[in-house]
Amino acid sequence: xxxxxxxxxxxxxxxxxxxxxxxxxxxxxxxxxxxxxxxxxxxxxxxxxxxxxxxxxxxxxxxxxxxxxxxxxxxxxxxxxxxxxxxxxxxxxxxxxxxxxxxxxxxxxxxxxxxxxxxxxxxxxxxxxxxxxxxxxxxxxxxxxxxxxxxxxxxxxxxxxxxxxxxxxxxxxxxxxxxxxxxxxxxxxxxxxxxxxxxxxxxxxxxxxxxxxxxxxxxxxxxxxxxxx
Amino acid sequence: xxxxxxxxxxxxxxxxxxxxxxxxxxxxxxxxxxxxxxxxxxxxxxxxxxxxxxxxxxxxxxxxxxxxxxxxxxxxxxxxxxxxxxxxxxxxxxxxxxxxx
Numbered sequence: 110x111x112x113x114x115x116x117x118x119x120x121x122x123x124x125x126x127x128x129x130x131x132x133x134x135x136x137x138x139x140x141x142x143x144x145x146x147x148x149x150x151x152x153x154x155x156x157x158x159x160x161x162x163x164x165x166x167x168x169x170x171x172x173x174x175x176x177x178x179x180x181x182x183x184x185x186x187x188x189x190x191x192x193x194x195x196x197x198x199x200x201x202x203x204x205x206x207x208x209x210x211x212x213x214x215x216x217x218x219x220x221x222x223x224x225x226x227x228x229x230x231x232x233x234x235x236x237x238x239x240x241x242x243x244x245x246x247x248x249x250x251x252x253x254x255x256x257x258x259x260x261x262x263x264x265x266x267x268x269x270x271x272x273x274x275x276x277x278x279x280x281x282x283x284x285x286x287x288x289x290x291x292x293x294x295x296x297x298x299x300x301x302x303x304x305x306x307x308x309x310x311x312x313x314x315x316x317x318x319x320x321x322x323x324x325x326x327x328x329x330x331x332x333x334x335x336x337x338x
Numbered sequence: 339x340x341x342x343x344x345x346x347x348x349x350x351x352x353x354x355x356x357x358x359x360x361x362x363x364x365x366x367x368x369x370x371x372x373x374x375x376x377x378x379x380x381x382x383x384x385x386x387x388x389x390x391x392x393x394x395x396x397x398x399x400x401x402x403x404x405x406x407x408x409x410x411x412x413x414x415x416x417x418x419x420x421x422x423x424x425x426x427x428x429x430x431x432x433x434x435x436x437x438x439x
Contacts, residue, residue, distance in 0.1 A: 118340075121340040121341055122341055125340075125341040125345060125346075125349075129345075129349045132349065132353055133349075133352060133353065133356070136352075136353050136356040136357065136360075136376050137356060139356075139357075139360060139369065139372050139373060139376060140356055140357075140359065140360035140363070140364065140369075140373065145366060145368050145369060148368075148369050148372055149372065152372050152375060152376070155353070155376060155379065156379065159353075159379050159382065159383055162346065162349075162383060162386075163383075163386055165340060165341075166340065166346070166386050166387060166389075166390045167390065168386045168389070168390075168398055168401070170398075171382075171386065171398055171401050171402070174402070174405060175382075175405070178405055178409060179375070179379075179405070179408075182409065183375065183408065183409060183412050186412060186413070186416060187368065187371070187372065187412070187416070190368065190416045190419060190420060191368060193420070194419070194420065194423050210362070210363065211363050214359050214362035214363045215359060215363075217358075217359075217362065218355045218356075218358050218359035218362070219355070221354075221355055221358055222351055222352065222354075222355040225347075225351035225354065225355070226348060226351055250395070250398075253395045254395055254398050254399060254402070257395045257396060257398075257399050258399055258402065261396075261399075262396075262399050262403075265403060266403075269403060269406040269407070272406065272407065272410050273406065273409075273410055275410075276409075276410035276411075276413045276414050277413070279413075279414050279417065280413045280414055280416075280417035283414070283417035283418055283420075283421045284417050284420050284421055
């Protein structure tokens with residue numbers, strides 16, 4: 110077992126095992142916690158651990174992107190949806206919804222782990238070395254990543270932009286309210302927010318955008334008048 | 339000289355299996371999506387390790403694309419969760435059984 114570690118310096122070994130421990134604890138926290146917010150924060154723990162392992166393997170740029178995109182954007186999106194839906198109540202995790210499901214899931218997962226371990230141990234997937242350039246650390250690695258992205262991988266790169274546009278449009282269509290654009294709701298919300306006698310909301314289309322601008326002004330006037338009184 | 343690639347692949351396998359079991363046993367759709375993110379991260383770790391082992395920057399470019407696809411997947415998945423929640427007022431996978439024959 111120790112033959113793997115021959116040639117590795119002690120700080121590297123310590124970093125690997127510490128970050129790996131953090132990753133595994135975070136992953137177990139995601140699966141085992143009965144509170145969605147705790148699961149999201151455990152996910153952040155795992156993501157940071159993986160980022161440390163990226164730095165350890167001289168993938169500095171990817172570590173930065175990992176922290177910014179995953180921990181910064183995706184987990185915040187998760188937390189936002191948890192708070193928006195109000196599903197942050199405790200799930201009864203002790204009760205098994207389907208009899209025998211967990212046993213089979215665990216057995217399946219362990220068998221899967223054994224399969225990956227065997228395949229990974231045998232290095233069955235070693236292909237041709239250095240098709241688009243060698244990976245090395247530091248600034249040079251970022252330059253190589255950029256060169257590979259914008260030359261050899263230009264078409265996939267452009268396809269991801271298309272994918273992102275499709276995802277944004279799909280998300281908007283999925284969460285859109287049914288039917289034509291309903292101005293009644295907007296008027297109600299606006300009237301509850303800003304109490305303006307005389308505005309019966311006839312010109313809703315124009316007032317919709319202007320209300321957003323008007324809101325702080327109205328509040329400012331109120332506070333000023335309150336101060337004056 | 340850093341730790342050998344086999345250890346990284348083993349850690350990636352462990353993380354992937356934890357996420358895999360999580361998708362199977364959890365009923366909350368949000369946590370299932372988090373477990374999918376866990377699996378994507380495990381595969382990212384493996385890709386970076388092999389990129390270092392094979393001295394090939396292509397693995398890191400792949401991780402880059404996986405990040406973009408993960409972001410798109412989360413956006414669409416959470417939009418589906420929100421739209422289901424509006425109709426059903428629930429977010430567990432057992433309640434989504436409209437297609438059951």
